[in-house]
Amino acid sequence: AQSVSQHNHHVILSEAASLELGCNYSYGGTVNLFWYVQYPGQHLQLLLKYFSGDPLVKGIKGFEAEFIKSKFSFNLRKPSVQWSDTAEYFCAVNAYSGGGADGLTFGKGTHLIIQP
């Protein structure tokens, strides 16, 4: 079974700082990769996703993530964070087994706080 590990449970940054949230997964086969975000008081929503092709994917609000297959990683980045980026960030993997795709496996989340 696949698993997802997010390196940091809590991250505190100042506005304009650069952000990188780590995500590693354990599964040797074909995967789809996602980052979801939950802003305070809002639903979980998709930030970006990777299925195939260019390993550098761009999402909403200036976020991007790079899929490095050899490292089983899908780290989330943003060059300059804003106070409004304060949220909980979840990395997720959808692995393909013999019978097709399984449900999403989520990491435990990273709580990001941006200080003005």
Place this chain on the structure above:
Amino acid sequence: KAGVTQTPRYLIKTRGQQVTLSCSPISGHRSVSWYQQTPGQGLQFLFEYFSETQRNKGNFPGRFSGRQFSNSRSEMNVSTLELGDSALYLCASSSQGATNEKLFFGSGTQLSVL
């Protein structure tokens, strides 16, 4: 377009009881997935229904069951509740499933088992 609607928003039950949670997906979406969210375990996949059929199932005991109706609305049932079942239960919908497209999540049902 209305989003994913989950009812009720909050529930308090006692051990041994059973509970039914409801989810109405976005209009036109045929896939409904259920997740359990707890502080310790994070988000864990329960099951997915597509066109009234369970397509995928996570590693939860048989006390957790679900079904989907012809209008794509879904219900989740937990029987013989345990204290450890206290959690936020999230429903998510998509037109085809979680394999290659984004999920739209509801606000969840917060279940407390006393």
